[in-house]
Amino acid sequence: EIVLTQSPGTLSLSPGERATLSCRASQSVPTNYLAWYQLKPGLAPRLLIFGASTRATDIPPRFSGSGSGTDFTLTISRLEPEDFAVFYCHQYGTLPYTFGQGTKLEFK
Amino acid sequence: EVQLVQSGVEMKKAGESLKISCKASGYSFTTYWIAWVRHMPGRGLEWMGLIYPDDSETRYSPSLQGQVTFSVDKSTSTAYLQWNTLRASDSGMYYCGRLGLSAGSPPRYWGQGTLVTVSS
Numbered sequence: 357e358i359v360l361t362q363s364p365g366t367l368s369l370s371p372g373e374r375a376t377l378s379c380r381a382s383q384s385v386p387t388n389y390l391a392w393y394q395l396k397p398g399l400a401p402r403l404l405i406f407g408a409s410t411r412a413t414d415i416p417p418r419f420s421g422s423g424s425g426t427d428f429t430l431t432i433s434r435l436e437p438e439d440f441a442v443f444y445c446h447q448y449g450t451l452p453y454t455f456g457q458g459t460k461l462e463f464k
Numbered sequence: 465e466v467q468l469v470q471s472g473v474e475m476k477k478a479g480e481s482l483k484i485s486c487k488a489s490g491y492s493f494t495t496y497w498i499a500w501v502r503h504m505p506g507r508g509l510e511w512m513g514l515i516y517p518d519d520s521e522t523r524y525s526p527s528l529q530g531q532v533t534f535s536v537d538k539s540t541s542t543a544y545l546q547w548n549t550l551r552a553s554d555s556g557m558y559y560c561g562r563l564g565l566s567a568g569s570p571p572r573y574w575g576q577g578t579l580v581t582v583s584s
Contacts, residue, residue: 357526358560390571398512400559400574401509412572444509444518452525453499458508 357379358447360456368464375432379445384425384438385393387447392421395458396441404443405430435461466490468560470575476550476582483546484578486560493541494518497563499571500534500545504556513556514567515543523567552584 359382369375379390388408393401403412403422408428418433432439440463445456485546486498500512513524515534522534533546543560558578561571 387568389570391567394569395503396507400576401561401571403570403572406570406572407488442508446509446570448568451523452513453511455501455509455511 357448357451360445360447360455362443362445362453364411364442364457364459365457366408366460366462368462370464371435371437371457373432373435375435375439375461377430377432377443377461379423379428379430379456381426381428381447385447386449387404387420387429389447390421390428390444391448393405393437393446394441395444400406401444431460466562466571467572468562468575470558470560470578472583473579476580478550478582478584480551480552480582481546481548482580483544484558484580486543486545487573488541488543488562491562493536494538496565497567498534498536499561499563500532500543501559501561501571502556503559503577504553507556512545516567517541517543524560528562542580550580550582552582555580555582 361380363378368439388406393404419433442458442460467489469487494517497514515522518534535562537542562573563569
């Protein structure tokens with residue numbers, strides 16, 4: 357099983373700042389099948405990025421993904437108030453698929 | 465429009481059985497894998513497994529093998545998640561999600577979630 361470790365656990369920033377979230381895999385993720393989700397209380401997960409770097413439909417360009425192999429990054433270039441939530445990376449390259457433990461993005 | 469509508473809040477006791485549902489509409493139900501994901505209190509998302517509605521092929525997370533059962537009813541385009549014996553540790557929010565055209569794709573469409581509370 358591929359274990360995904362996200363860092364930091366909590367990120368305290370202000371609107372307008374840049375957020376950089378990391379996801380490290382215990383082994384290489386095949387075909388870079390790595391996605392990022394945003395989760396807010398009471399809502400379903402929202403797919404942001406798939407294939408490590410492709411934005412999902414209707415996701416604003418301030419969200420970008422990068423990385424390959426075992427190291428992946430989600431960057432939010434300029435934070436908007438609605439961006440504050442918990443973010444999860446998810447690998448779907450090898451069964452069993454797995455999620456990271458999450459990074460909470462909170463207001464500073 | 466793709467929609468996944470899940471059944472409502474469940475409050476059960478340990479030892480009871482439960483079957484929750486995920487009704488799909490707006491696409492060909494048998495063509496896309498369905499994933500089940502849970503979000504337990506104070507913890508992150510956990511991938512539970514997949515089912516392919518056309519032939520009910522399943523892939524379970526090893527940590528859940530034997531504890532839950534996935535099934536579908538093609539006549540009603542509904543996927544199910546079932547427990548025969550609930551435990552208090554099964555409490556949490558359960559989501560169904562629809563993958564892309566292959567199992568090697570992440571869920572983009574999700575149900576609204578079913579909250580399950582199990583008392584001991």
